[in-house]
Amino acid sequence: MHLTRSFAFSCLVATGLALPGIGGTKLQENKARSPGYALKEPPLTTPWTDKVGTNPWPEYPRPLLQRPEWKNLNGVWKYQDAESLDAVQQPPFGQELAQDVLIPSCLESGLSGIQSDWALYSWFSTSFEVSPSWNGEQVLLNFGAVDYEATVFVNGQNAGFHRGGYFRFVVDVTKYLKFDQPNELLVFVHDPTDDGDYVIPIGKQTLRPSHIFYTPCSGIWQSVWLEAAPSNHITQLDLDANMDGQVSITVHSSANETAEAEVTVHKDGETVATHKGPTNEQFQFTVSSPMLWSPDSPNLYNVTVKLGDDQVESYTGFRTISRGKVDGIERPLLNGEFIFMFGTLDQGYWPDGLYTPPSKEAMVYDLQMLKKLGFNMVRKHIKIETDLFYQACDELGLLVIQDMPSLRPLQSRRDANGNSVTILPNEQQQVEFARQLDVMVNQFKSFPSIVTWVVYNEGWGQITAYHPEFALTDRVRQLDPTRLVDSTSGWIDHGAGDFSDNHHYANPQCGSPFYSTPSSPYDASRIGFQGEFGGIGTNVSIENLWNDQAAINTIDQTYEIDTTIEAWNYRSHRLLNELEDQVRLYACSGGVWTQTTDVEGEVNGLMTYDRRVERVDVKQWQADIKALYDAAAARSKGAESS
CATH class of the missing domain: 2.60.40.10 (Immunoglobulins)
Structure with missing residues (x-):
């Protein structure tokens, strides 16, 4: 369908939180930007887009291990694409690359200044100076996240390699440095996403965006910094x-x-x-x-x-996450008491930055909105965020259910005849998935807000010839015995993990004596949980939509379209009431509403993708969410650990 500014389902009234810079979507000139870097206007902006400037993300990026001596390398770097993986064998040392790029950013985003497609092979470069006071120390070069494989060169020397698009890594660059002149940093990045037969952890990214799968993120998308430390550090x-x-x-x-x-x-x-x-x-x-x-x-x-x-x-933070029986029903326990976990499916996507929020302020805004409505949890959906996201959840008091970024969906490619082709990991790819699952748990297990690890989402990349989720669950518990494990959120459930997790749109089926396939019937030996439900939407006018015709054409795939904001809030109220019934009558211990914001061709968020329109009737939502907690409290008569 073709949408216009006068589209009949336009929703232009927002309530609640005040947004900065809400007066229009056109980008304003930022005088702080360097002459060579120019933001490319994306299909949709946010109130923070034109405030990013050329010194993004100035905050220290690793709050659980902070050092006083550090140097932020974020800002305008140089970039050019490369033709193949073989390009890494011929690094362009001493050459000025073709274009300016903002770091951190996704190459496909407007904020990057590149806004490319199919950024499979890329070069990035910058120069930096090192304080003479660091001479005699170990100088550590840190990357928050690079998607997907990074080869790092310093002053013409290969200094390190890293694989995995969601994880921070460090390169000791001490022996390559010059303390009396600028140092050249060159990074080669290979990001196949779902090209060809690659099966890697990608979450919702795809080279062919459509409805619930979105524009990919390639390159250096989290902060880069230097720090000094003693030899034994x-x-x-x-x-x-x-x-x-x-x-x-x-x-x-x-x-x-x-x-x-x-x-x-x-x-x-x-x-x-x-x-x-x-x-x-x-x-x-x-x-x-x-x-x-x-x-x-x-x-x-x-x-x-x-x-x-x-x-x-x-x-x-001092807290204990466990599970136990409360009045004969398996429940999640926080500090020994049943806690009804209720939050949103949080994709972590931004129209101007894709995987990279325009600023910490923008990122925290989403979380504050959830907290204001009464949610006590967020399910970070098949994406891993910057450490500062989890710090914000720690500080605000939001539980986090953390997904492992999924491999490709079960049927993610079509052959020449248009038939779906099932792509599953081979043995080597499965080993790599398991390795990165280990990395996720080890890197993030010290954040108090994280309460549950999710291994697989809806069978995506989950091998069914055998049941790898059992061994992976055991591995996660070995690495982190302090949290719960949701082995299979939705769909292909063989009984592993702590949760009997149902996905269903739009109505919930939580710990209940009824279910719809492909989800499984409730298993009373585990925690009854509604891993996804809701998903209802309203269409909006073009100024609040991802202005890409292919995405607009998929809006009618939304699970339910309500024609007015009032109807949307009424339907939300009925669905939340239905979940409340299942808490009172059955064994429902929590749920995940889809979703925090619209994303590209999805229009089922509490807010629009640009964060300028808030759909929720705040008082109604606050009352309905409180009713869920009250119903759960009425079912709590004492916990027995299991």
Whole structure:
């Protein structure tokens, strides 16, 4: 269909949170931008688009391991595409690349200044200087995330390689540096997405966007920074603090030998505990009478860790995630009590930046809106965010159900005759998926807000000839025994994990004696959960739509289209009431509403894709969500751990 500004289903009235810069969608000239870099106007903007400038994401990117000596390398770099994977064998050392690009950004986004298609092979370059005061230290080059494979060159030398589009990595560049002149940094990126027979973790990305699959993100899409550290330095902190005050910590170091680390816990400027223990192995100590972390009271404690001359700052929250029987029904427990987890399916997409939000302010805005409505959880859907996202959830008090980015959907390609072709990982690709699942858990398991890991979504990339989810679930529990595991969110469920997870649109079927295939019947031995439902939408006028005709043509694939905002809120109210019934009558322990915002050809968000139109009747939604919690509280008579 062709939409115009006078489209009959136009929805132009927003309520609730005030948006910055809401006066129109046209980009304003930003005088701070360099002459060579120019933002390309995307199919849709946000209120933050023209505020990004040329120094994006100035915040320290790794809040759980912060160092005082660091240098942000974000800003305008140089870029040019490459023809093939073989290009990495002939790096363009000492050459100026063809175009300016904003880092961090997705090459396919307007914010990048490139807005390319099929960015399979790419070169990025910049130069940097190193403070003479860092001479004698280890200089560490950090990347928040590069999609998908990155080869890093410093001053003409191959310094490192990394595979995996969602994970941070560090390259020790000390031996390649010059302290008396600029240093050349060159990065080659290969991002196949779903090209050919590649089967890699991609989430919702596709080279052929259509409805629920979106424009891909290629390149350096999270922050890049340098930091100085002693030769024996802290590389990672595995930190957990439970409801009984027990702190469990592993201080990983760059040296093989064991040394002594000192851990100090602070609250409101006061030291509450200090303990010493060996590096590279877990040790415990206790904080007496801690203030517990929960969505209602997101209490956090600062943590300082010293190892020789190295000192880093971190934080933690005291809470325990478990499962147990409450009045004979399996329930998720937070700090020993049944918590009804209710949140949105959160895709983490932005029309101006795609995977990269235009700013931290913009990213947090989405979370604040959810919190305002009364949601206590967010399901981060087959995408992994910057560490600052999880810090915001920790601070706001939002539980996080974290998905592993999925492999390709089961039927994601058509042959010459137009028939669907099933593409599943081969043995090597499955091993790589498992490795990256390990990386996800290890990198993010210290954030207090994360309560559940999801291995597979709706069977996407899930091998059915055997049941790999059992071994993967065991592996996740081994790496992180402090959280629950939703092995198969929706569809192909063989009984693994902690959840009996139903997906159904639009009505819920949560822990109930009825279900629709391909979801499975409720399994009373596990937690009854509505992993997805809702998905209803209203169409909007073109100024709030992703202005791409192929995407517009798929709007009618939305699960339900309501013709007015009033009808949309009425239907939402009825669906939430239905879920409330299932909480009162059956074994429903939580749910995920689809979704936080519209995305490209989907118009079923609480907000439009540009965040300028808010569909929700705030008071109605607040009352309906509170009714869910009240119904769950009425079913709580005492928990028995299992």
